[in-house]
Amino acid sequence: MEPLVQLTGDPLDVRALEDAVRHPGNGALLTFSGVARDDGDPPLEALFYEAWEEVALRELREVAAGTVARWPGVRLAVAHRTGLVKVGEPSVVVAVGAGHRDEAYAASRFAIDTLKATVHIWKKEIYAVGGAWIANPESP
Secondary structure, eight states, X not given: OOOEEEEESSOOOXXXXXXXXXXXXXXXXXXXXXXXXXOSSSOEEEEEEEEOHHHHXXXXXXXXXXXXXXXXXXXXXXXXXXXXXXXXXXXXXXXXXXXXXXXXXXXXXXXHHHHHHHOOEEEEEXXXXXXXXXXXXXXX
């Protein structure tokens, strides 16, 4: 199965991404959801993600291809939001179906860490009074 890769302004359907990686031979199904959270002062209302779609999709596909190359039996779905993401909503989802939990955990961790370090998606934090673009210390 080719990895499923999505970059969308629509809310992420976590269950549909999990369903995309289900297989009778998998003993592990692992889903990581990166969720917008309010953890500071001033209170966060939402995040806004922006990407050059053509470039970000190519980079997401490279992350997915690199992941399945390292763990060939893994089924993978990776999705990232663009636009406005309210607190409590997922902005990124990595779903992994694998034969065993060890490879599911390793592939998931590799995929999200590589995505954060290599994919050009920019984030703005939106507060009740203004906002600020935030640099991801892991990003290019």
